[in-house]
Amino acid sequence: MLKKTxxxxxxxxxxxxxALAGKTIVIAHDATWPPMEFVNKDKQIVGYSVDYTDAIxxxxxxxxxxxxxAWDGIFxxxxxxxxxxxxxxxxxxxxxxAKYDFSEPYFEVKQAVMLPVASEAKSLADLKGKxxxxxxxxxxxxxxxxxxxxxxxxxxEVGHAVEALYTGRIDAAICDDVTAYDYVLNNEKYAGKLKxxxxxxxxxxxxxxxxxxxxxxxxxxxxxxxxxxxxxxGIEKALREKWVGK
Amino acid sequence: MxxxxxxxxxxxxxGMLIPSSKDKTLVSAWMISLCIAIGSILYLCISQPQPYxxxxxxxxxxxxxxFQVTITSILVTxxxxxxxxxxxxxxxxxxxxxxxxxxxxxxxxxLLVQLFFLYYALGKFIQLSDLASxxxxxxxxxxxxxxxxxRAGIDAIDKGQTEAARxxxxxxxxxxxxxxxPQAWRTILPPVGNEFIALLKDSSLxxxxxxxxxxRRGREYAxxxxxxxxxxxxxxxxxxxxTLLLSKAVSIMEAKLNYYDEQ
Numbered sequence: 001m002l003k004k005t006x007x008x009x010x011x012x013x014x015x016x017x018x019a020l021a022g023k024t025i026v027i028a029h030d031a032t033w034p035p036m037e038f039v040n041k042d043k044q045i046v047g048y049s050v051d052y053t054d055a056i057x058x059x060x061x062x063x064x065x066x067x068x069x070a071w072d073g074i075f076x077x078x079x080x081x082x083x084x085x086x087x088x089x090x091x092x093x094x095x096x097x098a099k100y101d102f103s104e105p106y107f108e109v110k111q112a113v114m115l116p117v118a119s120e121a122k123s124l125a126d127l128k129g130k131x132x133x134x135x136x137x138x139x140x141x142x143x144x145x146x147x148x149x150x151x152x153x154x155x156x157e158v159g160h161a162v163e164a165l166y167t168g169r170i171d172a173a174i175c176d177d178v179t180a181y182d183y184v185l186n187n188e189k190y191a192g193k194l195k196x197x198x199x200x201x202x203x204x205x206x207x208x209x210x211x212x213x214x215x216x217x218x219x220x221x222x223x224x225x226x227x228x229x230x231x232x233x234g235i236e237k238a239l240r241e242k243w244v245g246k
Numbered sequence: 247m248x249x250x251x252x253x254x255x256x257x258x259x260x261g262m263l264i265p266s267s268k269d270k271t272l273v274s275a276w277m278i279s280l281c282i283a284i285g286s287i288l289y290l291c292i293s294q295p296q297p298y299x300x301x302x303x304x305x306x307x308x309x310x311x312x313f314q315v316t317i318t319s320i321l322v323t324x325x326x327x328x329x330x331x332x333x334x335x336x337x338x339x340x341x342x343x344x345x346x347x348x349x350x351x352x353x354x355x356x357l358l359v360q361l362f363f364l365y366y367a368l369g370k371f372i373q374l375s376d377l378a379s380x381x382x383x384x385x386x387x388x389x390x391x392x393x394x395x396x397r398a399g400i401d402a403i404d405k406g407q408t409e410a411a412r413x414x415x416x417x418x419x420x421x422x423x424x425x426x427x428p429q430a431w432r433t434i435l436p437p438v439g440n441e442f443i444a445l446l447k448d449s450s451l452x453x454x455x456x457x458x459x460x461x462r463r464g465r466e467y468a469x470x471x472x473x474x475x476x477x478x479x480x481x482x483x484x485x486x487x488x489t490l491l492l493s494k495a496v497s498i499m500e501a502k503l504n505y506y507d508e509q
Contacts, residue, residue: 072465076474099472133456137469154466155456160366164456167369169376 030071056226105207112180130171133161308463326389331396352390399434439496
């Protein structure tokens with residue numbers, strides 16, 4: 001009996017790994033990062049990355065499924081095969097590249113610091129000794145930590161950091177520029193109260209990429225093919241106008 | 247022999263001698279657990295200093311914050327629990343109603359929701375420091391549970407004790423303080439110890455307030471290095487060590503109280 005169970009289990013495990021073709025590709029998003037991926041009033045996961053992956057799937061004839069996952073542990077879930085890829089505004093960094101594989105970049109971002117409108121700080125140096133909030137494990141927090149002069153405070157979600165800034169618990173908040181602009185321009189509550197004060201200058205350009213498990217070359221190739229097709233057909237430009245503006 | 251025994255009795259009633267536990271077995275579950283926990287930490291740190299020792303070096307300030315929050319909350323919780331428990335037993339209808347309403351409302355809302363409410367929702371009206379919000383939420387929540395423990399313990403004392411004390415001329419406050427509570431404490435202590443341990447473990451929930459306690463420190467480490475298994479294993483083992491020490495402290499107190507029973 002035990003032998004039989006083990007054999008069945010083994011068979012299931014082996015078939016689970018076989019080929020992506022025909023299989024649904026499950027995409028994990030941390031849907032708390034407007035306008036890239038967030039949950040709208042109709043409880044749907046929407047945003048630039050969501051439309052982007054949908055467009056790729058349409059181009060290549062893939063079936064995909066979107067899944068909302070908490071950011072803290074999103075990489076662990078990929079390593080444990082809970083889903084096939086992450087599309088969650090993940091910036092391509094050397095540390096992450098060492099552990100996971102990335103697709104070609106599909107979006108460029110910079111780190112933006114949000115402050116109350118009345119504040120006059122113009123750089124991280126002006127915020128010396130102040131607390132700066134960000135989402136745990138994001139490039140924004142890494143930048144804040146690297147600087148050394150400010151005290152980083154790592155929240156579960158970027159929205160919590162923005163709320164903490166709004167209520168005055170922290171002195172500044174840091175995140176990707178598109179998201180920061182979305183909070184200060186499109187969010188009714190924060191518009192006029194908070195501002196994007198400055199962009200943290202960096203010698204290295206920062207890009208988003210789709211993340212897959214190390215060694216999943218098949219999926220990376222597929223994604224790169226899709227990204228290329230979308231860029232060439234001008235779909236990327238249309239999506240940019242729809243979600244980001246400019 | 248008899249003489250010797252008498253001497254010990256006198257010493258104990260004077261409070262000079264710390265009574266040892268009656269349990270003379272060499273191996274206890276507590277000891278095995280602690281050995282496993284400490285042994286695993288040492289083994290991991292020595293056999294694989296990278297990453298385990300690195301993680302251990304990253305955590306101490308988090309442990310300190312966890313201790314701070316837990317100890318402060320425990321100290322605040324005891325009086326809240328006592329007052330609530332007495333309030334629930336009070337014959338004064340208003341006091342009774344206030345205490346009961348407090349217990350019903352707080353017990354019905356998960357601690358995590360209370361934490362979010364106090365920190366993010368109430369942040370609009372009052373600004374509390376991170377640690378203050380954490381301690382207030384923890385002690386208000388656990389005060390309600392503790393109130394029920396106190397109520398049950400006090401309720402369990404035979405009515406005859408109160409009657410006897412009153413007929414000896416004690417007033418109701420003296421009866422409660424000198425007769426009922428000292429006896430109730432023995433029934434109350436084990437569940438109270440339970441609540442302390444639960445409180446310590448639930449202090450990991452305050453990590454959502456971005457307070458750098460033990461669990462958040464582990465998450466911060468994992469978020470940079472992606473060593474989730476290693477970081478959370480270490481955090482779990484450290485929590486285990488701390489709770490084991492706390493449970494030992496409670497059981498020593500219990501042994502002291504029960505010593506007089508076994509004479």
